[in-house]
Amino acid sequence: MSLFNRLYDYFSQDLAIDLGTANTLVYAKGHGIILNEPSVVAVKKTVSGEDEVLAVGREAKFMLGRTPGSIKAIRPIKDGVIANFEITQKMLKYFIARSSTPSRRLIRPRIIICVPFGITQVEKKAVKESAYSAGAREVYLIEEPMAAAIGAGLPITEARGSMIVDIGGGTTGIAVISLNGIVHCESIKVAGDKFDEAITNFVRRQKNLLIGERTAENIKINIGTADSASKEKVMEIKGRDLMIGAPKTIKITSGQINEALTDSLNEVVNAVKLALEKTPPELAADIVDNGVILTGGGALLNNLDVLLREKTGLPVSVAESPLSCVVRGAGQVLDQLALLRELTIT
Ligand SMILES: Nc1ncnc2c1ncn2[C@@H]1O[C@H](COP(=O)(O)OP(=O)(O)OP(=O)(O)O)[C@@H](O)[C@H]1O
Ligand SMILES: [Mg+2]
Numbered sequence: 629m630s631l632f633n634r635l636y637d638y639f640s641q642d643l644a645i646d647l648g649t650a651n652t653l654v655y656a657k658g659h660g661i662i663l664n665e666p667s668v669v670a671v672k673k674t675v676s677g678e679d680e681v682l683a684v685g686r687e688a689k690f691m692l693g694r695t696p697g698s699i700k701a702i703r704p705i706k707d708g709v710i711a712n713f714e715i716t717q718k719m720l721k722y723f724i725a726r727s728s729t730p731s732r733r734l735i736r737p738r739i740i741i742c743v744p745f746g747i748t749q750v751e752k753k754a755v756k757e758s759a760y761s762a763g764a765r766e767v768y769l770i771e772e773p774m775a776a777a778i779g780a781g782l783p784i785t786e787a788r789g790s791m792i793v794d795i796g797g798g799t800t801g802i803a804v805i806s807l808n809g810i811v812h813c814e815s816i817k818v819a820g821d822k823f824d825e826a827i828t829n830f831v832r833r834q835k836n837l838l839i840g841e842r843t844a845e846n847i848k849i850n851i852g853t854a855d856s857a858s859k860e861k862v863m864e865i866k867g868r869d870l871m872i873g874a875p876k877t878i879k880i881t882s883g884q885i886n887e888a889l890t891d892s893l894n895e896v897v898n899a900v901k902l903a904l905e906k907t908p909p910e911l912a913a914d915i916v917d918n919g920v921i922l923t924g925g926g927a928l929l930n931n932l933d934v935l936l937r938e939k940t941g942l943p944v945s946v947a948e949s950p951l952s953c954v955v956r957g958a959g960q961v962l963d964q965l966a967l968l969r970e971l972t973i974t
Contacts, residue, residue: 642738642739643656643657643739644961645720645739645740646772646775646955647716647755648796648798649667649821650666650797650798650925651664651665651666651797652665652666652719653955655956657963661952663723664951665685667705667719668689668692668703669683669684669688670684670688670701671699671700679714679715679718681718689701692842693841693842702715704719707799707817708744708815710755710758713758717762721762724737724739736764738766738768739759739768740768740770740968741759741767741769742958743755743770743772744771744815746815756769770968770971770972772794772954773794774971775955775957776923776924776954777790777805778956779947779953779954779956780792780948781948784808785807786806786807787806787807789804789811789913791803791805791918792921793921793927793936794922794927794954795896795922796819796926797820797925797926799815799817800816800899800924802814804903804911806914808967814903818892822892823852823889823892824845827839827844827885829888831880831888836869838868838869838870839867840867843865848889848929851863851880851881851882851885853882853930853931854889854930854932854935855930858934859882861881862879862882863881864878865877882930900920901939919942919944920936922936922945922946922947923950924950924954925951927947928946
């Protein structure tokens, strides 16, 4: 390595970013995951009409549903793509600044950003531009299912089919991968957020109780299950009673939450089945042998692997640390320039 390259490596900080609907994770070359925060920004309108950032990440997520009129807690990424360009830019800028140490701020970072499979040129451009304006020197995009597969340790470079099902906040991506390429991909906008919505609607209809999005997520994480036969759990939840209009506490069971989630879970199951139907036979045979790997936060839903195993008849397992597979996979690509060239999309 030339002296210049060594100096360059010392001073620059290359980053891989999983800019997710629910969470943003940053991986720094040589350091691993250095940031993991909810993709939420709290802003206040100034007198001149501009959005002033009050909080980003965890602090901002806590404010969701709890803000007075002048303050808004915003999730700028929706269904895996940028819904609010300006706020995404501000959020990225903040996360990138927090990810750099003073000595490494001398050279602007080279950044890999993971994007959902099959997004439009306009959407890709929006992601790239927001990263450049947030201070990146070079920006590369790689597809999330590919990054997830690498992060989950699948043999993506071999001529052997692997299936990855990445269930995030906004999208579920189902991909069959072989020889560094995505052979087939299905993507649906049913994932963690839809599960939360289904719970909110169920509680409103069946219990006459209005709950916020954070409560719905807590219920899902604590007692949610994809298998109606799993052991019954009970949780006390608080919300606003729709009849009397006052706060109220009620009990809800995991069986009820399973019922609430049934339709959304069926959509995920059907998308997996559809992807299997469209997989070329040799690769389908590989998947029968190697099974299906689940990644993303949704993979942590209790017994989701059991449900998918029952419905597809295939071996299904949850990847290790499913929430960070995508960013760890992208981080590995950062370390392998040849792979980076092969996997980046234009
Ligand atoms: N233990 C759990 N059980 C069920 N769901 C969970 C659990 N932990 C996290 N989740 C859900 O996982 C989702 C977030 O997953 P993840 O961080 O992979 O999404 P993302 O990458 O931000 O979204 P996307 O890939 O769609 O852009 C949220 O909906 C969250 O509620
Ligand atoms: Mg994701």
